[in-house]
Amino acid sequence: MVRPDIAPANASALQRGRRSPVIILYPQIAPPGGPRAVHVPDTRTPGGTAVIIRDLFDRLLDLLFPDRCVACGCAGVLLCARCRAGLRPYPPEAPPAGLDGMAVGWLYEGAIRQAIHRMKYTGMRRVAAPLGDLLAERLRAAPLPADALMAVPLHAGRLAERGFNQSEELAARIAQRCGLPLVPGLARCRDTGHQASLGRRARKGNVEGAFIWAIHAQPPARVLIVDDVLTTGATLAACADALRAAGTREVRAVALARSLAPDAKAPRARI
Numbered sequence: 001m002v003r004p005d006i007a008p009a010n011a012s013a014l015q016r017g018r019r020s021p022v023i024i025l026y027p028q029i030a031p032p033g034g035p036r037a038v039h040v041p042d043t044r045t046p047g048g049t050a051v052i053i054r055d056l057f058d059r060l061l062d063l064l065f066p067d068r069c070v071a072c073g074c075a076g077v078l079l080c081a082r083c084r085a086g087l088r089p090y091p092p093e094a095p096p097a098g099l100d101g102m103a104v105g106w107l108y109e110g111a112i113r114q115a116i117h118r119m120k121y122t123g124m125r126r127v128a129a130p131l132g133d134l135l136a137e138r139l140r141a142a143p144l145p146a147d148a149l150m151a152v153p154l155h156a157g158r159l160a161e162r163g164f165n166q167s168e169e170l171a172a173r174i175a176q177r178c179g180l181p182l183v184p185g186l187a188r189c190r191d192t193g194h195q196a197s198l199g200r201r202a203r204k205g206n207v208e209g210a211f212i213w214a215i216h217a218q219p220p221a222r223v224l225i226v227d228d229v230l231t232t233g234a235t236l237a238a239c240a241d242a243l244r245a246a247g248t249r250e251v252r253a254v255a256l257a258r259s260l261a262p263d264a265k266a267p268r269a270r271i
């Protein structure tokens, strides 16, 4: 949804007509000289042709093989009602240091884990739609104050490898559903490799200074960053540092899933 006081910043991306996220930039924060003076890294089009072919192939498969639930395999939709009902909500928790607020949807297990794996590791981009819808529903029930959405950026190398940024796909869906603009400008300037094998302290050191605000215009005052899986929060804190250095006042985050700490008590499934 486009608010009347904001205008498309990257018209070429919108005109390409692929399932591109809605990219909006506040005109009042555009630098002198107009949009051409703004360097917006286009993080959605690495390896252009390969991505288009993958999308076309994906659509062809849609026609030949109707959707099946990525978790239980039942026919009809990508994430069925039964599997959605079995998801266990992540318990409320104080945000990690560096964030003003945080919402995590579900425990990183079962159907949500399978769906995230299908999206990230088998290139099944369209799974982002039902996952984004779930997260939007969660945000509508318990909103977080925000002027705009941003996605945790991937490094160019990883983006080229995967063909899309899963967090941006989720953020684009939430933008559609919640009527918030998805704003570009946050960039990863250093490849931080895989965080999974690192401990808490090493993760923090690994991502410190890895993000920058890459355009001249000031970022929105209140930003909600979208991530897929939250671990220690070190990546989000590093994103928040970059945004605050550029002028953002409040940074919150929303993530699809997180593993429960070993000593925490697991909640029951929502029926």
Ligand SMILES: [Zn+2]
Residues within 6 Å of the ligand: 069, 070, 071, 072, 073, 074, 079, 080, 081, 082, 083, 084
């Ligand atoms: Zn299912």
